[in-house]
Amino acid sequence: MLENIKKSYQANNTQFIITNNEGVVIDSxxxxxxxxxxxxxxxxHPFFENFVDIIGQDNLNFSCVHLKTNNTEVIxxxxxxxxxxxxxxxxxxxxSKHYQSFQSLAQSRNETAIEKEVLAINNQVLKEKENFKNKFIxxxxxxxxxxxxxxxxxxxxLNKSKLKDEQREYLDVIRSSSQHLKSIINDILDISKIETGKLTILIERFNFKNLINQVIxxxxVKCSDKKLEFVYEIDSNLPEYxxxxxxxxxxxxxxxxxNALKFTKEGSISLYIKALYKRAGKLTFSIEIKDTxxxxxESEQERIFNRFNRVESLKNVEGVGLGLAIVREMVNLLNGNLTLKSKPNLGSSFTLxxxxxxxLVELDTEKKKKISKAKTLKKNQTKHRLLLVDDNNDHQLSIFKILAQSNQYFLDIVNNGFEAIESLKKNHYDLILMDFKMxxxxxxxxxxxxxxxSDKRKSSIPVILVTGNLIDSNLLQQKDVLFLDIIEKPFxxxxxxxxIERAVK
Incomplete structure (x- = not known):
């Protein structure tokens, strides 16, 4: 049985031909x-043209020969x-099947190798683009x-000076436009930080109620300017810190x-902050912001959290479509939760x-009294001497003017780090304001x-970094060692x- 099977397979793919020494077919x-x-x-096939010259040599072998005659083609x-x-x-x-399979496998391997090479090149190009983008930003x-x-x-x-009504109107436009531009730039920089993983979370103890009161x-004022009612309700059970x-x-x-102010023309904007769980030093709280x-x-509600996406019918509203995208990214970084409920013409509600x-122990009453007393004595304090290290003339003048109005500080100004060190050798300062890029x-x-x-009195002078550069994780790690605080421009x-007041107390 096996012999018959072998003969059957052999008969299907092998041809035997007998010739004489002149290449004439005797049998096939x-x-x-x-x-x-x-x-x-x-x-x-023309392949056999020269066979007569070599046919006398015994046991010749030729591999992977392509033969085509009539409608038959074989390898x-x-x-x-x-x-x-x-x-x-x-x-x-x-x-034929064997060689075609082998060829396909070889081609597949070549294509895989080429794809890997292309991928490596693309990755290198992307890396170079990313490096360029980061440097550019x-x-x-x-x-x-x-x-x-x-x-x-x-x-x-200028707003604090005496101006004519027309001048004040012009100034209001400048102030409003600059604040809007500042907001857009900060959004773009925040998105860049998020993309590169440089938007870091800094967990620290702070006065939560003070923050809420400042926002309120x-x-x-902003709601009043737009003739909107501002409603707020803050849970008394919330901890102070x-x-x-x-x-x-x-x-x-x-x-x-x-976002609520931008899309609300009449009615109200509401802020509700509640303590959902508070026990043994652990707090879960919610923040709800509603508007009319x-x-x-509903079809737009997920898309508006994507970068540079906005509601289709509101393309003429100012902004670049980053505010809500940044909110969601930051909520995720804080391991929080964000939900949205909204209906057309009925307002929106964002809940965090x-x-x-x-x-577990709040500041005691005595400490609060000391803090309050320190604030009342502020006006009678001796003027503090500050050193500003900045190479930009406009910055120097603006900070000088701001401090001059407070009438509490003397200010020395130098243009670079070497001048700062030389000035420190000759003078003592209560605080140094340090620019980053000089x-x-x-x-x-x-x-x-x-x-x-070596002079411990001078090396211990507090330094506040005032910078327009991106603040990355490396800089934040050095903050507590080198800087008392970091202020980002524009401030x-x-x-x-x-x-400054916190630093010189």
Whole structure:
């Protein structure tokens, strides 16, 4: 049985031909090609044209020969064998499937190798693009924040001067536009930080109720300006201090309130903050922001959290479509939860839920009295001497003007890190305001040099970094060692004064 099976398979893919020494076919089984007896072997295919010259050599082998005659095409192996003085056996074996399979495998391997090479090239290109983007954003951040800082600072100073009504109207436009530009730039930089993993969360203890009261004060005015009612309800069971990221919590609340203001023309905006769980130093709290604005179609509700996406019917509304995307990213970084309920023309409700820790013992009454007393004595304090290290003339002038109005500080100004160290050798300062990006010696290296001074009195002078550069995780890790505080440009006048006041107490 096995012999019959072998013969059957062999008969299907192998042709045997007997020729004489002149290449004339004596016999053929015609399995693959039909060839007449007494015809020439070359009639099968031009491949056999020169066989007469070499056929006398016994046991010749040819591999992967492509033969095509009439409608038959095969990839085969050909071998010859000597039978007698003038007879030769030619064996043609069809290995088409084998060679085609091998070719496909080789091609697949080549394609895989090529794909890997292309992928490596693409990854390199993407890496180079990413590096270029990061460098561009870092420079863009510093270069564009610097003029905006000056515009905002001088606008505030000008606002305190005597102006005609028409001049004040122009100034209001400048202030509003610069604040809007500041908001857009901060959004773009925040998205960049998120993409590169450089938006870090800094967990620290802060006065939660103070933060809420500041937000309420700010948006009571903003709502009043738009003739909207501002409703708020703060749970009395909330602790005064919590441990979380103060900056991100404030930014999330403000982004959502700004969003509500943008899309509410009449009615009210509401802020509700509740303690959902409070026990043994652990707190779960919710923040709900409601408005009576235009509302959002259900089909749009997921899309509006994507970057640069906005409600289709509101393309003419100012903004670049990043506020809600940033909110969701920050909520995720804080391991919080965000839900949205909205109906067209009936307003929207954004609800946030966060977990935090809180101190079991609040500041006692005596400490609060001391703090209150320190504030009342502020006006009678001796003037403090500050050193500003900044190479930008506009920044120097704006900070000088801000401090001059407070009438509580003397200010020395130098242009770079080397001048700062030389000035420290001759004078003592209560605080140093340090720019980051400067020629010769940047703010980070200058601060390290100051901290390494042998004079402990000078090396312990607190330093506040005032920067327009992106603040990455590396800089944040060095914050507690090198800097008392970090202020990002563009900053508000109040932000700068409050930070200085805290530093010199």
């Amino acid at each position: 089984d015609n399995t693959l090609f039909t060839i007449e007896i007494n015809s020439f072997l070359s009639n099968i 085969c192996d050909i071998s010859t064998s000597f039978l007698s003085e003038d007879k030769y056996l030619i064996i043609i074996t069809d290995f 870092a420079n863009f951040s510093h270069e564009i924040k610097s003029p905006i800082t000056s515009i905002i600072a001088f606008s505030e100073l 004060a700010e948006y009571s 919590i441990e979380s990221d103060k900056t991100r919590i404030r930014q999330i609340i403000k982004n959502l309130l700004d 604005g235009i509302g959002i179609e 839920e966060f977990k935090a820790k809180y101190p 020629p010769l010696l940047n703010g980070l290296d200058t601060t390290k040099a100051i901290k390494n001074l 508000e006048e109040e932000t700068l004064l409050n930070a």
